[in-house]
Amino acid sequence: MNRRNFLKTMSVLSATPLFAKKDNRLFFKFPRKPFEYHHLKAKNSKFRVMLIGGIHGNEIGAYKAADILINAHLLKGELFIIPRSNFTSILADVRGYNGDMNRKFAHISKKDPDYYYVELLKQAILEFNPDVVISMHDGYGFSIRNKHAWGQSIVIDEVKYKQFNLYSEANFVKNHANIYLKHKLAIINTKTFTSHIHDEQKKALTGWCLENGIKAFCIEASKQLPSLEEKIKTHLVMLREFFKLYDVEVKDLDEMIKNPNKFLDKRNVEANVKINGKIYSFSNSKTIKVPKSSEIEFLNFNGPRGSFAIAKGVNLNWRSFHARYLNVEVKNDYEKKFNIKVISGV
Numbered sequence: 001m002n003r004r005n006f007l008k009t010m011s012v013l014s015a016t017p018l019f020a021k022k023d024n025r026l027f028f029k030f031p032r033k034p035f036e037y038h039h040l041k042a043k044n045s046k047f048r049v050m051l052i053g054g055i056h057g058n059e060i061g062a063y064k065a066a067d068i069l070i071n072a073h074l075l076k077g078e079l080f081i082i083p084r085s086n087f088t089s090i091l092a093d094v095r096g097y098n099g100d101m102n103r104k105f106a107h108i109s110k111k112d113p114d115y116y117y118v119e120l121l122k123q124a125i126l127e128f129n130p131d132v133v134i135s136m137h138d139g140y141g142f143s144i145r146n147k148h149a150w151g152q153s154i155v156i157d158e159v160k161y162k163q164f165n166l167y168s169e170a171n172f173v174k175n176h177a178n179i180y181l182k183h184k185l186a187i188i189n190t191k192t193f194t195s196h197i198h199d200e201q202k203k204a205l206t207g208w209c210l211e212n213g214i215k216a217f218c219i220e221a222s223k224q225l226p227s228l229e230e231k232i233k234t235h236l237v238m239l240r241e242f243f244k245l246y247d248v249e250v251k252d253l254d255e256m257i258k259n260p261n262k263f264l265d266k267r268n269v270e271a272n273v274k275i276n277g278k279i280y281s282f283s284n285s286k287t288i289k290v291p292k293s294s295e296i297e298f299l300n301f302n303g304p305r306g307s308f309a310i311a312k313g314v315n316l317n318w319r320s321f322h323a324r325y326l327n328v329e330v331k332n333d334y335e336k337k338f339n340i341k342v343i344s345g346v
């Protein structure tokens with residue numbers, strides 16, 4: 001927790017008085033953030049492709065592009081999609097609420113709040129055992145113009161790693177995708193295993209995959225593209241070329257590329273909340289007054305995938321806590337939908 005969040009938390013939460021018989025504060029409970037995965041398989045399938053979005057929470061184009069494909073109909077091939085690997089950071093709309101998740105694959109402490117999700121992600125990869133893992137990101141800037149920028153690129157860890165010809169596949173995707181993209185792609189080779197320039201990449205998802213015998217690439221749109229649609233489009237254009245290499249055919253993919261906005265789920269969110277044993281549904285902003293010592297439990301959310309709620313000013317890793325009052329923001333991913341303010345009455 002950074003200092004600002006800590007101070008905010010302290011202003012909401014107060015310590016239990018030493019001699020109090022009963023805690024007058026409200027008790028809040030939130031569900032565990034889901035670790036979503038989706039498996040799509042066509043009758044005719046040869047290769048298994050795994051798409052991973054949202055390791056970095058503020059890379060919206062990446063996780064929304066992965067999310068759009070979940071609703072697709074597969075004509076050929078097999079896809080395993082984990083759109084929101086780091087849902088806490090997505091809701092906070094920051095790169096890494098608990099530090100950079102993409103540096104936690106070689107080692108992670110059991111005490112790390114990301115531990116549960118990183119372990120689930122690793123387990124899913126090892127169990128699915130895909131022919132390729134594609135880790136989706138929105139990087140900074142434009143790599144074709146600036147060698148320190150990672151935006152609009154395909155990142156490989158080596159030209160060749162064991163039996164995997166990473167460069168030749170990345171080059172195929174780059175050349176073909178560039179025909180359709182205004183902001184052209186470049187290839188970044190981090191030389192993860194043969195030089196020390198990018199030693200940190202050994203701790204990243206792709207480095208971990210390669211060391212475990214699974215082929216992996218990073219694809220990056222640019223954070224500086226003018227709209228979310230452009231970012232999603234960049235991802236889908238790159239994926240379309242990867243899909244050619246792995247014999248995956250997605251119905252309506254060209255239409256998704258042309259008009260990604262049409263495929264985003266914009267439904268409102270409904271929060272189901274149990275207050276002192278009774279269930280209420282909320283879909284608009286509201287201030288509610290409850291008796292002292294009330295128990296308020298957020299049960300679940302109806303609406304688009306990525307719907308959840310966060311308690312303002314409280315550590316987002318916490319699932320239950322006491323507070324005198326609380327402002328809960330109901331969100332769909334990065335987007336705030338409405339607020340529920342809970343205050344304690346007499």
Ligand SMILES: [Zn+2]
Pocket residue numbers: 056059136137138139
């Ligand atoms: Zn990233």
